Amino acid sequence: MHQLVEQIANQDIRALARAITFVENDSIEKLQIMQDAYSIKKNGMYIGLTGSPGAGKSSLVNRLISQIRTEGKTVAVIAVDPTSPFSGGSLLGDRVRMNEHFTDDGVFIRSMATRGSLGGLARATKDALRLCDAFGFDVIIVETVGVGQSELDIMKIVDTTAVVLTPNSGDVLQIFKAGIMEIADLFVINKADLPGVGKLKAMLRELIHMTKQDRYQPQIVKTITTENEGIEALWEKLKEHHAYVYASSEGKKRLEEQRKLEVLELIRDEIWRDVYQYVQSHPDFSSNLTNTDPYNLASSLYMKWKKEGR
CATH class of the missing domain: 1.20.890 (cAMP-dependent Protein Kinase, Chain A)
Known part of the structure; x- marks a missing residue:
């Protein structure tokens, strides 16, 4: 296991894939792997994308990868999918939307099954994220399964959480019910070419005003993935919040709570x-x-x- 982690540190992509499989299967080697991986962490940028099914998260991640790669940064994506009731594996879902990046050596995409875990994440998501960090990826994106009201776990493992919404979908009602406002560092109104964008944005601004008075004020970004619009602005806002987390007392307190x-x-x-x-x-x-x-x-x-x- 020591050798496996050394291979990861030397950017052996096969070793990374094997190590993630070990932690997914909760094997006896898991503890040793994670202890070694933590000792060589490289402090990559951890981003979480969450939101209801059909919000266009996978298409958004696909465009975001392309934007990040224009800066020469490497990207890992941990895409959490529903579990197959037959094999126990991930159903892969919309990973085909990212197929243009499969041959890019600077991009790593891994699907993980929830395996019955609630909260939109697989149990091993945090470990997989840490392994990608040890490998040396500059940006690690976690895309949740999209289970509506059970998305709160994402805030425990990433630096920045972006909540993806679409106009006229009723997502704002889900936000009220589930308390997703508490985890959102950034709101993305995707499919912004649909009617109802103005109304949704106004409702979000009112929500932010009511609930975030003494804390970081989440930004609102409009995107149209089919036209590649708003992606650069989204990336800039993600970087802005990441810098805030590591520079502010509020951000440092949040990181401490995550560790606890x-x-x-x-x-x-x-x-x-x-x-x-x-x-x-x-x-x-x-x-x-x-x-x-x-x-x-x-x-x-x-x-x-x-x-x-x-």
């Missing part, structure tokens, strides 16, 4: 793995459970797990 959450989640995952293995092998769990009270059984198994000094 990450430590707690890693501990939770370790505990869950231990409990799961114990319960699966316990005879009380493997017996006929049809008429069993699940509340009492869960409490009993948990207390036995604790009593055994786990």
Whole structure:
């Protein structure tokens, strides 16, 4: 595993793909890989794109890649897709929209299945992002699965979160209900050639005024991916916010909170793995459970797990 991470640091793209597979499969090698990868992190720019299905996120990412590449910067994309109910793998979705970049050595695109994880992300997304950083990509973009009201996890792993909306789609109502305003550092009104742009922009400005008075004021950018309009402005606003995060006390506090959450989640995952293995092998769990009270059984198994000094 040490050698694998060394290969990643030396920009071996096959080693990067193998390492991401290890962390996706939650293999025993995962911890060693991530410890080594963190020691060689290169502090790339982490961007998250989220929004409802059909908002045009993949097409937007495709255009954004092209814009970033004009500056000579390398780009990695972690595209989180729904899970196939048959194979457990990602359904790949709209990755075909990025096929023009497949032969570009400066671009790496990896689809990841959610595998039942909520919040629009795969469990291994953060690890994959870190591995891409260790490889040396200048910009790492995470595109969420687009599950409407469960997009909040993205703010835990990226520096800048862009929420993609479309006119006359009802997305603003989702924002009100889900609290997505709390995670948005930037709003992108995509498909801005459709009617209703002015109304949507006015509603967003009112929302920003109500909820972000003492914090960074999210910008609003209009894009039309079919015409490649607004992409340069979007990239400039992303860079502007990234600079703010690393220069302001608010940004530094946010990064500190992200790290605290990450430590707690890693501990939770370790505990869950231990409990799961114990319960699966316990005879009380493997017996006929049809008429069993699940509340009492869960409490009993948990207390036995604790009593055994786990």
